[in-house]
Amino acid sequence: MDIYEGLYTTRMMRRLRPDPVPLETQARILDAAVRAPNGGNTQRWHFLAVDDPELIAAFAQLFRRARALEYEKFQTGTGPMVATAPGADAAAHVATMRRMKGSGDYLADHFEEIPLLLFVFAIDDLGGANIYPAIWSALLAARAEGVGGVMTMVLRNFEDEVNGLLGVPVEEGWKMSAMLTLGYPLGNWGVAANRHPVQEVSSRNHWGKPFGLEVPQPLWPPQDAVSA
Known part of the structure; x- marks a missing residue:
């Protein structure tokens, strides 16, 4: 795949098939991720793949609760979803949030069908400077494999529960940066036109x-x- 095709057509895919992502495919995605640039080559990252249906079901419950919290904030005029770009039309922003909620609702309603979750952890990450290039590399590599995904941070609302379910050694300084939902998409790849x-x-x-x-x-x- 041409690199520009990957860059232009990698977008958030929230409607995923339940088909499992082969282990070899997962390895190629993560091998691309660990090649990402990071300050001082410290590689203070850890990628935790989850494909256990019982664990995914537990995270489904947390995910739905976390989304409900974020939309409660939005309705009361608080939280990150409220902010618009300078000069942007507020009504258009609200309409965009409604559309996003629709596709997000599908992901939440079908969360138990997601074949693969990828939790990304880092230590002292300077606001994400080291980990987000690796996450983007993972999403681009997934695109090359025909795998779609979404990066979300809503589970940070329940960070302690996530750490408990996954056995994260928080005493060593590990902190969840994001979670990716990964799977083969139901929709089509395409260039984002709304930019x-x-x-x-x-x-x-x-x-x-x-x-x-x-x-x-x-x-x-x-x-x-x-x-x-």
């Missing part, structure tokens, strides 16, 4: 100064659509 164009979110040399080029539509697949 602000480059020139609207980029500057050159000084904040607010023109980037210098307009990109009216995605540049992959290749096209002669860039204008000065």
Whole structure:
């Protein structure tokens, strides 16, 4: 797969088939993840794969409770989902959150069918600087294998329960960064169309100064659509 195809078409897949992800495929995904850049090559990460149906069912209950908490925050005007980009239309943001909730509801309702959970842990991660490149590498590698997924942090609402279920040695400093739900998607891969164009979110040399080029539509697949 061309690297740009991977970059442009890797998106959050919340509707997954229950088919198991072969161990060899999981190994290729994680082998790509551990090649990611990290400060000082300290590799302070741990990836915990969960495919035990009983454990997945336990996490399903926690996941639904955690999502309910996040949407309660949203309804009361608090929590990370409330924030919009500067100048963004508030009504449009609410509509987007409603659409996301719809696909998220499917994931929550069918959580027990997810074939693979991947919990990612780190030590002293400086706000994610070391672990998020590895997570993105895992998602790109999964895309190359035809595996879709979602990165979520809602289970951090129940961090103690997660650590207990997985036997995490928290006394050593390990802390959950995120959880990935992985499986073969029911939907189709595609380029995200709902993105602000480059020139609207980029500057050159000084904040607010023109980037210098307009990109009216995605540049992959290749096209002669860039204008000065």
